[in-house]
Amino acid sequence: MDTDQLIRSLAADNTHRAPRVGAMLTMALLVAAPLSILIFVTFLGVRPDVMSAMHNPFFDMKFAVTLSLAIPAIIISLHLSRPEALMRGWGWLLLLPVGLLAVAIGSEAMMAPAMPMTMRLVGKNSRWCMLAIPAMSLPLLAGALFGLRHGAPSRPALAGALAGLLSAGLAATLYASHCTDDSPLFVATWYTLATALVTAIGAVVGSKVLRY
Amino acid sequence: MRGREDEWTGLMRSAMAGDDAAYHRLLRAVTPVLRAAARRGLARAGQPPDQAEDIVQEILLAVHLKRHTWDSEAPFAPWLFAIARNKLIDALRRRGRRVFVNIEDFAETLPGETPQETASTGEVTAQLNTLPQRQRDVLQSIAVDSASIKDTATKFSMSEGAVRVALHRGLAALTAKLRDH
Numbered sequence: 560m561d562t563d564q565l566i567r568s569l570a571a572d573n574t575h576r577a578p579r580v581g582a583m584l585t586m587a588l589l590v591a592a593p594l595s596i597l598i599f600v601t602f603l604g605v606r607p608d609v610m611s612a613m614h615n616p617f618f619d620m621k622f623a624v625t626l627s628l629a630i631p632a633i634i635i636s637l638h639l640s641r642p643e644a645l646m647r648g649w650g651w652l653l654l655l656p657v658g659l660l661a662v663a664i665g666s667e668a669m670m671a672p673a674m675p676m677t678m679r680l681v682g683k684n685s686r687w688c689m690l691a692i693p694a695m696s697l698p699l700l701a702g703a704l705f706g707l708r709h710g711a712p713s714r715p716a717l718a719g720a721l722a723g724l725l726s727a728g729l730a731a732t733l734y735a736s737h738c739t740d741d742s743p744l745f746v747a748t749w750y751t752l753a754t755a756l757v758t759a760i761g762a763v764v765g766s767k768v769l770r771y
Numbered sequence: 772m773r774g775r776e777d778e779w780t781g782l783m784r785s786a787m788a789g790d791d792a793a794y795h796r797l798l799r800a801v802t803p804v805l806r807a808a809a810r811r812g813l814a815r816a817g818q819p820p821d822q823a824e825d826i827v828q829e830i831l832l833a834v835h836l837k838r839h840t841w842d843s844e845a846p847f848a849p850w851l852f853a854i855a856r857n858k859l860i861d862a863l864r865r866r867g868r869r870v871f872v873n874i875e876d877f878a879e880t881l882p883g884e885t886p887q888e889t890a891s892t893g894e895v896t897a898q899l900n901t902l903p904q905r906q907r908d909v910l911q912s913i914a915v916d917s918a919s920i921k922d923t924a925t926k927f928s929m930s931e932g933a934v935r936v937a938l939h940r941g942l943a944a945l946t947a948k949l950r951d952h
Binding site: 564565566567571573770 | 786789791792794795798799802824827828831832833835836837838839840841842845849850852853854857861910913917919920935938939942950
């Protein structure tokens with residue numbers, strides 16, 4: 560088939576309209592979310608003292624941190640799904656959760672410690688945290704990668720890493736309502752490790768499946 | 772050059788609004804530029820230029836299947852050159868070379884520089900033969916025999932909708948096979 564012939568067939572297919580990447584990502588995440596929620600209700604569930612915990616600013620802070628990761632990661636992953644997009648000017652959005660955590664750690668340090676630092680850091684749930692966040696992330700990660708496959712990222716591994724960040728951010732939001740460790744030190748350590756793991760998986764898988 | 776790129780953006784806007792003729796004109800207008808860049812990339816990698824046409828066709832397929840990622844408020848050329856650059860890098864890598872491709876390779880093309888198509892378009896043709904019969908028939912009919920969707924539907928006693936579906940699936944399958952082979 561010569562190039563003129565190929566062009567003729569492409570022009571004939573111009574009537575075909577594909578949905579935007581944002582629509583595909585939203586749909587894929589909505590399909591994946593029930594699976595993650597199922598893992599949550601089956602194995603974890605909301606902590607029993609959630610009503611009183613809500614009055615603890617450090618409990619609420621966990622959601623601010625995880626959502627300030629998930630939402631910018633969604634925005635950046637959509638941005639990167641355009642072939643000409645650069646990371647430049649967007650990366651700082653990912654510093655949002657880091658900044659929030661730093662402020663939280665600072666304010667906890669200024670208060671009279673309720674527990675010794677090592678206990679706040681290690682907590683009671685570190686092993687669960689390292690297991691539950693990646694486990695709940697996986698369906699969301701698969702959904703995010705499926706949705707982003709519809710795009711045309713120039714750097715598939717980077718786009719895959721963003722898919723990892725957004726799914727870990729969403730999974731950590733669920734996990735935060737279960738976990739009784741509210742110290743920002745705990746969040747900064749274990750949530751970050753779990754997120755890094757999911758991000759690495761996203762980058763590796765993304766480098767394969769997000770090529771177009 | 773500015774004028775050329777503005778013209779492309781205008782054509783692409785019309786194409787996205789459903790003007791098939793504008794889309795056809797646009798693809799024909801960008802092809803010589805893509806061809807020149809593909810040749811330059813191959814030359815720089817020490818590869819014979821006769822594979823340029825395979826790369827051009829791969830770029831055109833990617834442009835077609837990913838055109839929903841183009842923001843109609845943005846100029847068309849940077850989007851096009853980004854896709855072309857990625858496809859060129861992929862193609863050269865598959866041929867065993869690591870090379871760096873400058874975005875300028877595309878933008879630099881002089882208006883007078885319109886190399887002729889070279890004969891070898893082996894990859895698309897080879898992959899075409901691996902498609903399911905129906906997709907291959909429809910693609911052949913529309914591309915090679917320049918039949919319309921309507922005539923193709925009559926020829927194979929299909930509905931026009933079924934022809935459109937087979938055409939699109941055929942193009943998508945072709946692209947996937949070229950990427951993964």
